[in-house]
Amino acid sequence: MAAIEATAELARGSHSASGREQAVDSLRLLVQRANGAVRGRRERERALDDQEARLHGFDGPEAGAVRELIAALRGAAVELPDDLDRRVGSALELEGRAQEAGYVASELQRALGELGYELGPDFETVLVDQGFTDFSRPEWPGYAVRVRVGGRPPHLDFNVVRGASDRIDQASRDREVETEFCDGQGAVLAKLEKGGILADRTRVVGPGEMPIEIVAAGAPEESREVSRPAARERER
Known part of the structure; x- marks a missing residue:
């Protein structure tokens, strides 16, 4: 946000048309990146919400372990594990067997x-x-x-x-x-x-x-x- 504000100030203060145009282009790029980051975080949260929703109604140890993993991922700036879907599916299989x-x-x-x-x-x-x-x-x-x-x-x-x-x-x-x-x-x-x-x-x-x-x-x-x-x- 600070970088966007600084670039916007530079665009307003530029005395040449080319300088203002370059500053506007830089501002546009920064805004696009910021919007992309926001969309990425929202998609990440939706993915975690969807996986957690699959565990609804299952309260055994396997489901509990995956819930703890999801909670840890919410607070960490890391990529979601490639095998998260598999982990949830495995927990559901084990929990289903235990319930039956x-x-x-x-x-x-x-x-x-x-x-x-x-x-x-x-x-x-x-x-x-x-x-x-x-x-x-x-x-x-x-x-x-x-x-x-x-x-x-x-x-x-x-x-x-x-x-x-x-x-x-x-x-x-x-x-x-x-x-x-x-x-x-x-x-x-x-x-x-x-x-x-x-x-x-x-x-x-x-x-x-x-x-x-x-x-x-x-x-x-x-x-x-x-x-x-x-x-x-x-x-x-």
Whole structure:
């Protein structure tokens, strides 16, 4: 602004036509540059506004990190990162998956609770944050069903697990528990459907067709071992 004012004063004070013309040309160029800078700042702010608007309704850590980046860019005289659009898109993808998984986990918790299954503390939170958790029935001492959630659209994997045991009839008891869970899956699916989740079987391994997964005794939820392929799979 000071340069424009100085050039304008020079144009007014010039005693020759050529001097005034040169000063006017310089003034015109400075004004054009100033207007261009203003337009550039406005376009930059609009671009940041548009990216921030895409994050509306997403309050998870990924969206929060991108919002912090956008806030920092507003106060910095730097070019916008070339990958800003990609960062926002990646955050939206992760947030969308988390929201969908959270809804599925919530409805599964409701369905299992209504059907009399025993659920661990913070079932929904653990399932979403850790990716898996366990539930059981009073008549299955030493056994549980491990459920995993993942993918998009979210899919649920179920398989029966147990602690270490050396029963004489171990194989028979394993098949018995797996059979009971398989027989009860239809009721679980019906409950999920009432909550707006349509689930179809995509793969089924029958009772006894694979060795049962052994987990840490007394702490199945704390075991982070990678399991065998899920014996029961549901896909939303």
